[in-house]
Each structure stands twice: as C-alpha cells, then as structure tokens.
Amino acid sequence: MTSEKQARFGRVGIWSPALHTADPDRRSDVAEAVAELDELGYGTIWIGGSPSVDQVVPILEASRRITVATGILSIWQHPAGEVARQVAELEKDTPGRFVLGLGVSHDALTPQYARPYSAMVGYLDALDTAPDPLPAERRVLAALGPKMLKLAAGRSLGAHPYLVTAEHTAQARSALGPEALLAPELKVVLDDDLDRARTVARDTLATYLQLPNYTNNLLRLGFTDDDFLGGGSIRLLDALFALGNAETVHARVDAYREAGADHVALQVLTGDRHHDLPRAQWRTLASAFSLG
Template sequence: MQHPSSSTFKNAVGTFGIFTHELRSEDPAQQDEIRRAAAEVEQLGFGAVWLGGSSSVRHAAHLATATSRLVLATGILNIWFQDADTVAEQRADLERSHPGRFLLGLGASHAALAQNYRRPYSTMVEYLDALDGAASPVPADSRVLAALGPKMLGLARDRAAGAHPYLVTPEYIEQARGVLGSVPLLAPEVTVVLDENRDSARATARGFLQYYLTLPNYAANLERLGFTEDDLVDGGSDRLVDALVVWGTEESMRNRLHQFLTAGADHLALQVITGDGRDTPPLPQWRRLAAITGLTN
C-alpha cells in the first residue's frame, strides 16, 4: 500500500519555511501588511508558511490570494476548538479555489490551554476518523500531526503525511525519523534568534522558552531526551537553550540548521524570535534568514 505521505507536499514545502504567529493576526488594520509580507516570504524562496498558535483554515485562505505557490499550513489547528466536519468543509472550499496549497496541521494542544482536554491520543484518532468520514473528506496526504511522543508519531506515520513537532532537538529528529520511517514528511518548527552575542541571545531565548517549559507535554519530551528538571527552570539551562534555539554567527547557524536536516528532517519551519514585543511580521529578519539559508544571495 502506498504511504499517505507520498504526496506532492514533501516536495512543495521545500527545505525551509517560516513559522509565524504574526501572519494569522485578525486585526483589520494589519491585513494589507500581512498579505504583502506573505507575498514577500514567497518571493524570498521559502516553501511554506506555518501559521502558529491555534490557527484555522480561514487564516490560510486569507493568504492564498496574496500568493501563488506558497504552501499554507496550520501549525496547528487545535482539535478541541474546531469540529472536524467544519474544518473538512472549509478545507474543501480552499482546495477548490487554490488546489494543492493547503496543508492541515493538527494538534491536541495542552491541558492548560483546552478546557475539555482528555485522552489526547484517542481524541486525535476520533478526529482523524471524522475527517475521513466527512462529506468532503480530508485526504491523509494533506494533513500532518503535531506529534511528540512515540504513539502520536506512529499515528502521524499511519494516518497522515507526517509530523510537525515543536520545540525539539536534532537528537529528537533522529529518534522521530526512526519511528516514522523514511517516507513521511518530518517538518519540525525550529526557533531562531538572530543574535551573535551569547548573553543577549540566550536571554531572548529564555524569554520565549519560559512558558513552554511549564507545559507537561514539552517537559516530558525533553526529559525523554535526557534533560533534567534543573534544565527546565528559569527559561532553561544554557545546555537546553543551546539545544532548542539556533543563534550565533551566520556560519554557526547554518551548521546548526544542517544538523536538523542531517538528523532526518525534510523541512524546517523557522520561527524568528526577536524579543521586541511587536506583533508585526519581522520581515528584516526573514530576509536575513533567506540569505543565511541560501535562498537568496
């Protein structure tokens, strides 16, 4: 049987994409800026935009008309907040108007963020069953799962095009590839701080990591990788920060990104953390990332 991930998405997303909360803003005053930014991300050569937070099909649909080839993915759509039938119908509408442009990233989120959180693995299975049985089914090769643990990775292998893990290391990627096998798409989010100064880069990274390290799902995954409780406090130890966040000179950042790829990742969804508190698209940083990754000169 052909694996569901033998789809065009594995090629369409390319090696590098942008993971962003900024492009899913619903502020009416920002919509023109967001559309222009999405068009520039495409022009820079990135293959995909991953819409962070609890994103939806409609967030992607808003960007589809501003771009022509960019894959638009949810990173992630929260299965507790949006029912499968509605998602399937919205996805079908977007597929009819912009075929092959939308990749549905699904996640079970965290107990602290979902009031009805329970049995995440079983609920994800039920959600996938509902997508399969919808009036407009969502093909397995058009969806990925925000998998971390072995069971969810197995589900991503068997019922989706692959996995889109968050807050992981190259060592994790190697383990995940072992579970997924060679065919499925493995497209981790990778956090980047464009700063060569060790102290300020780590400070920015800690400001970003501090909340995530309190969430049990991420903490458990990091502990499986050999980190301890001491590594997880106060925004993370130096060892943890350096494992999770790419920073430094352009050469050292290129080398670190290469480690994720050689460990088995197909595509890196790069999330730039600036620490400036702004919610506007960080276009100067995305332009610099395009140069660092070799997408532009």
C-alpha cells in the same frame, strides 16, 4: 527528501504566529510580508498560534506558489466536519497549496482536554468520513511521543514536531519510517551577542516550560528539572534554539536534516513574538540558504 516533498515544502520554511491577525490595521502589513516570503523562495509558511482554517484564506490570497500550513489547528476548538468542508473550499481556489496541521494542544490550555491520543484518532476518523473527506496526504500531526508519531505516519502525511532537538528528530524519523514527512520547528534568534540572544530565548521558553507535554518530552531526551530553572539552562537553550548569525542557523538546520528532517520550519524571534514581522531577518536567512 523526495522530489515531491521538496517541491511541496522546500528545505526551509517560516513559522510565525503573527501571520494571522484579527486586527484590520495589520492586514496589509501581513499581506506584504506573506508576498515577500513567497518571492524570497521559502517553501512553506507555517501559521502559528492555533489558527482556524478561515484565517488561512488571506495568507493564500496574498501569495501565489508557497505552501501554507497551520501550525497547529487545535482539534478541541474546531469540529472535524466543518474543518473538512472549509479545506475543500480552499482546494477549489488554491489546489494543492494548503496542508492542515493538527494537534491536541495542552491540558492547561484546553478545558475539555482528555485522552489526547484517542481524541486524535477519533478526529482523523471524522475527517475521513466527512461529506468532504480530508485525505491523509493533506494533513500532518504535531506529534512528539512515539504513539502519536506512529499515528502520524499511518494516518497523515507526517509529523510537525514543535520545540524539539536534533536528537528528537532522529528518534522521530525512526518512529515515522523513511517515507513520512518530518518537518520540525526550530526557533532562531539572529544576534551575535549571545547573552542578549539567550535573554530572548528564555523569555520565549518560559511559557513552554509550564506545559507538561513539552517538559515530559525533554525529560525523555535526557534533560532534567534543573535544566528548566531560570528560563532554561544554556545546555537546553543550545539544543532548542539557533542563536547567533545566519551561518549558525544554517549549521543547525543541517544538523536537523542530517538527523532525518525533510524540512525545517524557522521561527525567528525578536522579543515581540505575536506581533513582529521580522522581514529583515527573513531576508537574511533566505540569502544564507540561497533560496529563490
């Protein structure tokens, strides 16, 4: 990682869909969790669950130095001109701290889904020509396949692939070239009981195995339809998750970085994916990576 990327993103970050919420009763808990992630020394907070730009504001307000990124904003739900305007407003108050993660979502989740690659090209064109243009170095793409990865290298800071293996990371680095940011997400279950950890992993994976964008990518990596049965084979779970103690997680992150990742976004799973703020586990991992 270049010194600029290191300073901006850090070696590891936290990916969580629970950090944006419409529930006013949870906002103070989220703000406290964000402030702690900042203090712990993580490089980036990735706000999962298709957040909007306005949902980023409380995260930036609750922190002081950490990079905040959307992981990811769906191009179908938010007009490019409005997004560019909102990001320009964020830049006035918190310069250099926000990165827009963009993605094409999935056919099953988006009624207007069509020609995703062309749609992304058009969206990037609209960001470039908006009254408040959003520069390429302020955005990343949730790219999986070769075409979208090359687009990420040419039209953005780089790629934020989701639900990928270390082998995919090596292929992505080859497609992106040496300079583009590569920041894959990695799911983590901190539990020495592997049977219990695999149950949490399978419960999480079940939804993604219904989405062809992910299964097609896994098939390209050499997995088969049999690996998708029963919530995922052990071979598939071991490739997509870090299951076990903090040392296991550290080793898995090292594998992704050796494959070409600049930064790894850790999604800690406990079985309550959309509402849990696993602050004890975040502290454990910060200590394991000697952050702060």
